[in-house]
Amino acid sequence: MEPQNSNKERVFIFDTTLRDGEQSPGASMTLEEKLQVAEVLDDMGVDIIEAGFPIASNGDFEAVSEIAKRAKNAVICGLARASEKDIDRAADAIRHAPRGRIHTFISTSPLHMKYKLQMEPEQVFEKVIASVTRARSHTDDVEWSPEDGTRTEHDFLCRTVEAAIKAGATTINIPDTVGYSVPEEYYALIEMLMNRVPNIDKAIISTHCHNDLGMAVANSLAGVRAGARQVECTINGLGERAGNAALEEIVMSLQTRGDVMPFFTEIDASHLARVSKVVAAAANFPVQYNKAIVGKNAFAHESGIHQDGMLKNAQTYEIMTPESVGIKATTLVMGKHSGRHAFKDKLKDLGYELGDNQFQEAFQRFKDLADRKKYIFDEDIVALVDDEMGSGDDRITLTDMKVVSKTGGEHVCELTLDVEGKPVSVTVSGTGSVDAIFNAIKAAVGADPHLVIYGVDAVTGGTDAQANAHVRLEMNNRIVSGRATEPDTLVASARAYLNAYNRLLMERGASAQGALAG
Ligand code: KIV
């Protein structure tokens, strides 16, 4: 039998969820979360994982370095600006990877060179050669990007690309940094480079498209059709501003429309649903309901006509099966009589392997939930475990809370927190229950971060569904997100606020109470 992809060309998948994705305001992840995301990316067959920007902070360096040590099959990549310091730091971070890559970049568009870099084109040109040469002195696998490539003059772009390849770049990435391109234009740009750069056959061309006009995936696929063989993308399309091209959409477009795009990737698409959930939980970034491939509604059929068609033949309204992207039929999982063993099997089935302590905590919470909620679904277990993983290191936790609300009257929250082992109790009012809770937490910790986003979502249907609360806070130019899942909406809200506040503390290495005041 002929292999399925014998007449197709391979496209390499470069995932930048942990770098460009994590740069998205509020999407910062802890080391533990980054390691978890990297592991699932590696397991699902991502070719290159851009694990971070090592010079940006010690935390970024540590994450890239730890991911490099644990890599199984993926190439681990670190980002660097065009400076020796950046490049040497990236080299140090990827040192332990079985296969490591340095990705170095500099802006080449007239606008960026004049205003951002304040450099003449010839100075930029020299930097391209120097930076790629430096990176090549550390590793044979070097990627170079002309930032704002799609708004760069063609002659200059061709000169810099040619020089970068001559200096040793093995991948040339063409960023549509501001998401300005349209597919025809991006196709023509890649085609132009293929035709005009004399040594272009010595490097792989890569796409890196942002989604400001909603065309990141279409532009990336246009680039592939024109000759690019690497696509840079992120899970759930996470990324700066409107995000990057979504990995799951790229993979499933190539898989589903092989008839018009004869390309394949080595991604195991049955991991897509799970990796989407892992990233959404780690980055505290909910996925929109109608998001292609991984949104809650992506395979839902509500209207009677559609449901009727589906019953007769699923292909009437489904161009791919939910199973092909790893969505399993929702199952009623367990109840209060389910034991430790069954719970462990269920976790395994859902893709979790917890350490002993985490397992004990999760099992205890499952038992508590089973006492309060009659039916427990897969989604409940996923939410519970993600909550456990995301709040395990919190230094300030909720001990006790009472909220009294009256229509047209006062809303008062009585609250006790555990602040690094010390109980702190306050009673504070607000314009509503949630306002009273958040005011009480602010009073107890002695800080007043700006609330950017607050939202609550039900994990499953029914009035006894668990509430998934999401809070984004801003303080001293830093934005972080927190989340919590609880049977009670108000408790979930309080814990989500605390989870975000704990992240502010963690990032700054501050002492808990009053550390962020002012
Ligand atoms: O969007 C962009 O230009 C980037 C570069 C660093 C590749 O992310």
Ligand code: ZN
């Ligand atoms: Zn980018």
